[in-house]
Amino acid sequence: MRIVLQGELGSFHHLAAGHWYKNDNEYLAAESFAEVFEVLAAGQADQAVVAIENSSFGSINEVYDLLSKYGYPTIGELNERIHQQLIALPGTKLSDITEVVSHPVALAQCANFLKRRLPNAERVEYHDTAAAVEYVKNTGNPKFAAIGSSSAAETAELQILEANIENDRQNYTRFLIVSPGGKAPADANKASLVLQTSHGVGALHQALGCFANEGISLTKLQSRPLTGKIWKYQFYVDVEAAGQKLHHAIGQLQKQKCKVKVLGEYRAAVIEHEI
């Protein structure tokens, strides 16, 4: 299969893909989440691995918007422990560093370390952590450091100057497996939906009641602006349900005149409990 990733070999997307797929695949590196979906739309890849949320940074809004725009089914989810490394040319000292290059989400995950230990170094945003490591290697500049995975450091044969510099010791990222034309696996235990409620008093309360009535736990609720409508929202809801139970809840939502789109029913390796 051809798998498109936001990031190059050694990126966290690539590491996640290595944990998800059992067989060897051809990996295509995209420079942005928008490009990942364009590659799928052009039929140049069969599936994509996309980060949707980090446990300390929060939701990656752009991916929510792309999932809704393209409507490609989510067929799987995985939860990855993320360790961030400060990576530089061999022989570099921390006090030499004047510029730290990485993906904005990785920079945000290490904000505490950077503030404490490198308060004066410039933060430079790059499209990918692994590409940032390669960039530092290619400049040959001992004043530059990148933030990325230990795998990226190893591939580039650079030095890990400081290990595990993420803010939160429990730093996890949730990744989704997206497949145009993909089908729900028989053992699906989770689903992602997009919901538009009516706008009366208690509308969202009533909509969430459709899940509560079926004994379905919510694991995530993310609001995003409704395009073209000022201060109106749609809600991305992840629920611990699939199949008949889910479709009962959806039937109730539709009776309430809610618009519902199922983004996918899938198997989550680790199920979290009600948010």
Add this chain to the structure above:
Amino acid sequence: MRIVLQGELGSFHHLAAGHWYKNDNEYLAAESFAEVFEVLAAGQADQAVVAIENSSFGSINEVYDLLSKYGYPTIGELNERIHQQLIALPGTKLSDITEVVSHPVALAQCANFLKRRLPNAERVEYHDTAAAVEYVKNTGNPKFAAIGSSSAAETAELQILEANIENDRQNYTRFLIVSPGGKAPADANKASLVLQTSHGVGALHQALGCFANEGISLTKLQSRPLTGKIWKYQFYVDVEAAGQKLHHAIGQLQKQKCKVKVLGEYRAAVIEHEI
């Protein structure tokens, strides 16, 4: 009064402040939202104006996190129509531009224009739109353009190369007025809360029922990660209520063992309806 803003004179924060305050004030420019709150904490300013949400970009998550961290009351809200201009040195042509500099939220608001008309120009993130305009002026480089307000173009005596380039014709930003030790105005009609629910099935549904029971409309619900707890969230809720009615709802929430923090009761110039 001393007012701290994320941005310089001619920034959208500065324009919003001009619409909110009736009297002349001393304005302090901060380079980040974090710095705005640090300036308030140090007692170097009396109030701040901070953008919380744009109608097409969505929530500014960092500001939600800072409001919760510092707990300074919100005492007002205003809604500003935002027009973005492509600004360059006089005599520049669109086809000359190789680099577009602006605040990441402004770049995102103009993504469609940039994709269509400047697909090959590099997007460079800068801490402030008005500062980006000044930067383009100072480089003297006719290949550079900034995205910012017409007021910033006028101050810098630069040319508006393309006017009103925002994606969405209805492009609005909501700004909050934050004041350490501030009090709710007598005519408050809106409030912002942070809510932590219990984690059983239907917990969020039940919590939102406390507002529905009182006939209180929600105008916004934003989830953000709970620090140190993986895949657990707190909810920022804006409601069309203040005073006794609000406190009845809060009493019900507390009976449900919800943790509730009021971030402010304030007067909203234009009240929106249920989300």
